[in-house]
Amino acid sequence: MGDSPIRVAVIIASTRSGRFGPTVAGWFAGHAGRRRDMTIDLVDLAEAALPSTLTDDGEPVPHRVRELAPRLDAADAFAVVTPEYNQSFPAPLKTALDWYYDEWKAKPVALVTYGRESGGLNAAAQLRQIFGELHAVTIRDGVSLPRYWEHFAADGTWPKAAAECNATVKITLDQLSWWARALREARSRSPYTT
Secondary structure, eight states, X not given: OOSXXXXXXXXXXXXXXXXXXHHHHHHHHHHHHTSTTEEEEEEEHHHHOOXXXXXXXXXXXXXXXXXXXXXXXXXXXXXXXXXXXXXXXXXXXXXXXXXXXXXTXXXXXXXXXXXXXXXXXXXXXXXXXXXXXXXXXXXXXXXEEETGGGGOOTTSOSSOTTXXXXXXXXXXXXHHHHHHXXXXXXXXXXXXXX
16 A cells, blocks of 8 residues: 555536636646556546535435545545635535545645636635645645636647646645655554544
8 A cells, every 4th residue: 555556536626617627637637647656536526416405414315425425535635626716616616525524534635726816826725724624634835827828828738838837736746645645654554533
């Protein structure tokens, strides 16, 4: 287990029509997938279609929620790719966070945010609070993409080779890998309790 690749669930948070999230997630997953120390599971919340009404204790858990749970549980780490809407993150992401609890515990989370001038940093700040409540560890450095639409290359590809995110993604992945290994080893030695 110690040297086996870490399993990273890359979560596409936006479900909006015409969304840019799959482009960002594909780029991030491409960088992660080129590393020998990571395997990637791309989780698209638009495809997951989790119900927005949560059940109460003792009520049956909806099929869609049960279907996604093993994928999140199997992950050693998460990368959340989210836009910033109205200085926050999309509602489907909050729904996903609220449906699960044990799946997030004692695992690292990288935040990959995009938006207008803030680059999604307001959404990232809120997510750090929520993941802390879920006993997950957000890594310090993430990827922020202000005015992401300005980073298209002349041939239509994204991002331009000179875009700053091409350097910050390596730092983010290095930190995510370190935390994932450290926390996976700690969980294997002693189950995390709350």
